[in-house]
Amino acid sequence: MSQINLTMPDGSVRTVESGTTGLDVAKSISEGLARKALGVKLGDKVLDLSRPLTEDGAFKIITPNNDDPDCLMLLRHSCSHVMAEAICDLFPGTKLAYGPAVEKGFYYDLMTPTPLQQSDFEKIEKRMKEIIKEDRPFTRVVVSGEEGLKRTAGDKYKTDNAERALAREGADGTLSFYANGEPGKNWEDLCAGPHVPSTGKLKSFKLLSLAGAYWHGDQNSDQLTRVYGTCFADKEGLETYLKFLEEAEKRDHRRIGKEMDLYHIEDHSPGMVFWHPNGTKMVNALKDYIRGKIDRRGYLEVITPEIVNKTLWIKSGHADKYNENMFKTMAGDVEMAVKPMNCPCHIQIFNTGLRSWRDLPMRLAEFGKCHRYEPAGTMHGLMRVRGFVQDDAHIFCTEEQIASEVADFCALVKEIYHDFGFDSIVVKFSTRPERRVGSDELWDKAEAALEEATKLAGLDYILNPGEGAFYGPKLEFTLKDSLGRDWQCGTIQVDFNLPQRLGAEYVGKDNQKHIPVMLHRAAVGSIERFLGILIEEFMGDFPLWLAPVQARVLPISEKFAEYAHKVERELVNAGMRVEIDESNEKLGYKIRQCEMQKVPYMIIVGEKEQQFNSITIRKRKQGGNKNFQDILENFKTVPEFLNMTADDRKVVR
Missing domain, CATH: 3.30.930.10 (Bira Bifunctional Protein; Domain 2)
Structure with missing residues (x-):
């Protein structure tokens, strides 16, 4: 038999017979490594441990490692198959379209007899854990194109996938299927692979969300359900990622944009932004900032x-x-x-x-x-x-x-x-x-x-x-x-x-x-x-120059509305973006609203302020009483108070 040369990560070369599997190579190094191994990479191809190696190239044995994209791809692709089996078991008649690993996890596009709900995740995960506990091998079966099309007959999506695979440049006329266990007995799917050795390797996973998807991304085609999940090499990696998602949810610009009344997008004009007054102020502030930069560059x-x-x-x-x-x-x-x-x-x-x-x-x-x-x-x-x-x-x-x-x-x-x-x-x-x-x-x-x-x-x-x-x-x-x-x-x-x-x-x-x-x-x-x-x-807590409303004037009662408008006019003339809260709410409520909406400055006016021509200025949970003219002078001269000119703009974090 011919021999091939495998260049290991440390630069050493191992010569093995062509047809040797990745598992054989791992065992030749140590039994412990063979037990940990999830797959191998030869050149730029990730392969199952059981696949024969037939060419020279850079070679590595893939083991559990949350920092290794090849490891995560193997785990996630395999986990998508376990999820698909669980859904098919729980929702008989489910049609599967496509289920790849992606950068942060995996998804499966599918069509179920009854619509999936987020509340279904608990029972789907429970069934997945049962499949994982059985520790069934992922078994690859290669058949002729003709035989493969017989296997997918009657399944619109799988037949289409099979035909596309056979027509792909470099196709050899065969199709591969992976069974979650014994072929012909356990669940299987048309798939090019690769996968981890067995379902038991997939212990740290979580289903995340549902979304709509179109077959082949064509909105005139079938609408499918996309189920997202993720999988990591260990519990720590999964928990870290779930904390990241929790923080990302807090920062989601769609939620914050709605809370701050910045913009909306609607079905009448999909993918087009309706900027509200507050959002428009931010758009214009950003444009002015950029203008200031490029004007100076000719x-x-x-x-x-x-x-x-x-x-x-x-x-x-x-x-x-x-x-x-x-x-x-x-x-x-x-x-x-x-x-x-x-x-x-x-x-x-x-x-x-x-x-x-x-x-x-x-x-x-x-x-x-x-x-x-x-x-x-x-x-x-x-x-x-x-x-x-x-x-x-x-x-x-x-x-x-x-x-x-x-x-x-x-x-x-x-x-x-x-x-x-x-x-x-x-x-x-x-x-x-x-x-x-x-x-x-x-x-x-x-x-x-x-x-x-x-x-x-x-x-x-x-x-x-x-x-x-x-x-x-x-x-x-x-x-x-x-x-x-x-x-x-x-x-x-x-x-x-x-x-x-x-x-x-x-x-x-x-x-x-x-x-x-x-x-x-x-x-x-x-x-x-x-x-x-x-x-x-910024989670909506913008630097002053970018904030849609830089200050809100809060009259203690409607008796001071006229004075509040005078304050507003002077602040506007000083270059501020200002609004007045003339509601009948109590001052404490008005302040809480400002802080929830992340208004940088609250200008409080009442009897004392009106009497002495002053204001009380509160900067996000801070207080203080200053002479009104002094405050106006600060607005004119201190960049932190200003709606800044292009030359002076800097971010105050």
């Missing part, structure tokens, strides 16, 4: 149409590469498209005049409203929407200016994130994708220029092969919040292609026409998404 703000003739999108390449994500409409007999991004429109502005090398770099910025079709099942509050505003800009420059412009943008992103307390940033360098426009020569130049820029900016990055935009490579900036969650927000892309496709030119020092390079950049990305992140990060 950006010129523009506004472009939201609906543009589709011919522009065909010429730019978006209609071919991005068609499924675009909304279309008709203007008479002319087909139009709602813009999914701003770049072609900014090129149209650049093209309106004869540009010289002296005009470069030209930095055009826009808080542009964009629309992209997102499948119904993927939308999530402000975090993923169909209509959003980008803090977008496009820099037209020469090749020699790329590095300095990218480096300046990197400094801007770091500055903005730091202002909000986000100092842990990961940068990804995404290279050319398979679907792209432009020649390899242009892509070589773009990637080389971006690489040079990262050196000038002193950036460390993670290489992200094949994930660039269809027109150019990009840097992606991912911030980490206080719960350790990653949010990809900022991005900059080097583009040699769109200016060429849309006829952008400038006259160089040599008096000849040249095509400018175009840098696409956004610092926070979607305004909606970034505000969603901030709502969760």
Whole structure:
């Protein structure tokens, strides 16, 4: 028999006969390791312990470890099968669609004869524990495609999955099934694997939630129920994650947004945000903050149409590469498209005049409203929407200016994130994708220029092969919040292609026409998404400059309403966002409402305040009485009290 070489994690090489299983290798090291082993990884493939090894490669034995993504994937995929069996046992006639492991757990899309409820989780978990206690082996059965289709006959979803698997590139004409025990006797499902050795390995799991899902994500297809759960290597890992979920629930921007009356989303316009007055104040405050940053860096703000003739999108390449994500409409007999991004429109502005090398770099910025079709099942509050505003800009420059412009943008992103307390940033360098426009020569130049820029900016990055935009490579900036969650927000892309496709030119020092390079950049990305992140990060307790209501005037009784309005007018003139609580409630109730709604300052006025032309100011559970004119002066001069100017804005955490 032939032999293969396995490169172990410590760099040593073990030579074994081809066909040796991962379990055999584990046993050759120690019986203890074999008992702990959950699976193996050969090259980039995770395999069952019982699968024969047939090729050379880097090799590791996967053991229980909550920090190992391969371990968690094995546990979670296996746990999804145990959950599916339990549901099928308890709800006979259940149809199973798809049940993968995902980053934080697993889910199964299915259709039950009667709708599942959250209250069903207790009995489903009880049945899962019974299956786990039986410690049945996960048994893989490989059959011909013809035999596999016979096994799935009559099951719409499994037949469709089987046909897709057989049609997949590289398919060998066979299908695999996994039984939770003995094939033909115990429950089984069409599955490519891999799985842990037996159900007994799955002791730390929890079912989490229910959601709706569409078959293949198509809202015109069958509506299914998606059951979410998670699984960890031990009880400690599960408990830590459940505490994380509890904290995340407290911070959920959808709940806080409703409590603070910031926005809503409704079925009349799915994925589109209705910003209420309080939310609109925050949107405008964030825009003004960003404006202050980019004004000092020489950006010129523009506004472009939201609906543009589709011919522009065909010429730019978006209609071919991005068609499924675009909304279309008709203007008479002319087909139009709602813009999914701003770049072609900014090129149209650049093209309106004869540009010289002296005009470069030209930095055009826009808080542009964009629309992209997102499948119904993927939308999530402000975090993923169909209509959003980008803090977008496009820099037209020469090749020699790329590095300095990218480096300046990197400094801007770091500055903005730091202002909000986000100092842990990961940068990804995404290279050319398979679907792209432009020649390899242009892509070589773009990637080389971006690489040079990262050196000038002193950036460390993670290489992200094949994930660039269809027109150019990009840097992606991912911030980490206080719960350790990653949010990809900022991005900059080097583009040699769109200016060429849309006829952008400038006259160089040599008096000849040249095509400018175009840098696409956004610092926070979607305004909606970034505000969603901030709502969760601050739990609604925003820094003063961002708070929708910075101060609320609380008259002790209606006798002092006139004086309260005088105070309000002076505070508004001082630059504050102020409102008055003129309800008939007692002062204690008004104060509690302010604190629940996280209003930074409460201005209390009554007989004494009116008599001495003063106010009592309370800052979130703090008190004090000062002369009214002194307070106004503080509002004008102390940044913590101010609705700050762009130059002075800083976050007060």
